[in-house]
Amino acid sequence: MASAAASCLAVGLLVVAALASAATAQLSSTFYATSCPNALSTIKSGVNAAVAQEARMGASLLRLHFHDCFVQGCDASILLAGNEQNDGPNLSLRGFNVIASIKAQVEAICPQTVSCADILAVAARDSVVALGGPTWTVLLGRRDSTTAASSTTVSSSLLPPSSSLAQLISRYGNLGLNPTDMVALSGGHTIGQAHCTSYQAHIYNDTNINQGFAKSLQANCPATSGGGANVLAPLDTQTPTTFDNAYYRNLLAQKGLLHSDQQLFNGGSTDNTVRNFASSATAFASAFATAMVKMGNISPLTGTQGQIRTTCSAVNS
Numbered sequence: 001m002a003s004a005a006a007s008c009l010a011v012g013l014l015v016v017a018a019l020a021s022a023a024t025a026q027l028s029s030t031f032y033a034t035s036c037p038n039a040l041s042t043i044k045s046g047v048n049a050a051v052a053q054e055a056r057m058g059a060s061l062l063r064l065h066f067h068d069c070f071v072q073g074c075d076a077s078i079l080l081a082g083n084e085q086n087d088g089p090n091l092s093l094r095g096f097n098v099i100a101s102i103k104a105q106v107e108a109i110c111p112q113t114v115s116c117a118d119i120l121a122v123a124a125r126d127s128v129v130a131l132g133g134p135t136w137t138v139l140l141g142r143r144d145s146t147t148a149a150s151s152t153t154v155s156s157s158l159l160p161p162s163s164s165l166a167q168l169i170s171r172y173g174n175l176g177l178n179p180t181d182m183v184a185l186s187g188g189h190t191i192g193q194a195h196c197t198s199y200q201a202h203i204y205n206d207t208n209i210n211q212g213f214a215k216s217l218q219a220n221c222p223a224t225s226g227g228g229a230n231v232l233a234p235l236d237t238q239t240p241t242t243f244d245n246a247y248y249r250n251l252l253a254q255k256g257l258l259h260s261d262q263q264l265f266n267g268g269s270t271d272n273t274v275r276n277f278a279s280s281a282t283a284f285a286s287a288f289a290t291a292m293v294k295m296g297n298i299s300p301l302t303g304t305q306g307q308i309r310t311t312c313s314a315v316n317s
C-alpha cells in the first residue's frame with residue numbers, strides 16, 4: 001500500500017515536473033547508459049591526454065562550452081566551421097581539433113549516438129577536474145543544431161570585455177542565470193589566457209587597477225591600436241593552470257585582467273559574492289558546479305530536434 005501510494009505520488013510529481021520543464025531541458029545523467037556506456041570514459045581520456053600535453057587546453061575546452069551555450073543554446077553550433085568561429089567575440093577560440101579527435105573516437109565505438117553538444121559539456125567538466133577544480137554530474141541528451149548562428153546573433157549573445165556590471169547581470173539574467181551564477185561562472189577565468197587586445201584598454205585607461213600590475217602588463221602589451229596582437233597574459237596571474245579561487249583574490253587586489261572581470265568587485269552589488277568566493281574555496285566550487293549545470297541547460301535541442309552530427313564541424317549530408 002505504502003509503496004503503491006509512494007509510486008503514485010512519484011508519478012504525479014514526474015508529470016508535474018515534466019509539465020514545468022516542458023519548455024526547457026529534458027536532459028538526464030544516464031542518457032547514454034545503455035546506448036553508449038563508454039562514452040564518458042572515452043571523452044575523459046581524450047581530455048586528460050590533451051590537458052597533459054598542454055594545460056591551457058583545459059581552459060580552451062571550458063570556454064568552447066560557454067560560448068556554445070550563450071549563443072543559440074548548447075547545440076554545438078559553435079563547432080560548425082565558418083560562421084560563429086569567425087566572429088569578433090569568438091576571438092581566439094581553440095580546441096576544435098581536440099573535440100574533433102574525441103568525437104572520432106566516440107563515433108568509432110557508438111556511431112551517430114553521442115552529440116557534439118554533449119561532448120562539449122562533458123569535456124568542459126573533465127577539463128575543470130583535470131586542472132584541480134570541482135566535479136559535477138553532467139546532464140546529457142542534447143542534440144546538435146543544423147544551422148550556425150548568424151554573426152549578429154553571436155555579437156549580441158556574447159559580451160565584450162569592456163562590459164559593465166549592469167550589462168553582465170542583464171545578459172546572464174536573460175539566460176536564467178542569476179548574479180551569483182554570473183560571479184561563479186566568471187571564475188572560469190581562473191585558468192587560461194587573453195590577448196593584449198582584450199585587456200589593453202583596462203591596463204592603460206582604467207583607474208580601478210593595481211598600478212604595479214598595470215605597469216608589468218604594459219611592458220609587453222603596447223597601447224597602440226592593433227599592437228601586441230600575439231601577446232598573451234594569464235587571466236589569473238597567480239595560478240593560471242590550476243582551477244582554484246585565486247581569481248577572486250586577484251579581484252580583491254584590483255588585479256583582474258579584463259575590465260569585465262574587475263567589474264565584479266568595483267563597489268557594486270556583487271562585491272560580497274566575490275569576497276565570499278575569495279575566502280571560501282568550497283563556496284566557490286559548489287556555486288561553480290551549480291552554475292555550470294544551469295548553463296548547460298540553456299535551450300538544448302532534445303528528442304527529435306536537430307541531429308547527431310557525425311562530424312562536429314559540419315551538418316550531416
Ligand code: HEM
Nearest residue numbers: 059060063066092159160161185188192193194195198260
Ligand atoms: C560574459 C562574460 C565573459 C566575458 C566578457 C569573457 C571574456 C573573455 C575574453 C575577452 C577572453 C580572452 C580572449 C582572448 O583575448 O583571446 C576570455 C577567455 C576565457 N574565458 Fe571568458 N568571458 C566571459 C565569461 C566566461 C565564462 C562564463 C567562462 C567559463 C565558465 C569563461 C571562460 C574563459 C576561459 C577558460 C578563457 C581562456 C581560454 C583560453 O585560454 O583558451 N569566460 N574570456
Ligand SMILES: *[C@@H]1O[C@H](CO)[C@@H](O)[C@H](O)[C@H]1NC(C)=O
Nearest residue numbers: 200201202204205222223224
Ligand atoms: C584610452 O582612451 C582614449 C580616450 O578615450 C582612447 O583614445 C584610447 O584609444 C584608449 N587607449 C586604449 C589602449 O584603449
Ligand SMILES: CC(=O)N[C@H]1CO[C@H](CO)[C@@H](O)[C@@H]1O
Nearest residue numbers: 085086087088090091092093
Ligand atoms: C578560431 C577562429 O575561428 N577564430 C576567429 C575568431 O574571430 C576572429 C575575428 O573575426 C578571427 O580572426 C579568428 O580567426
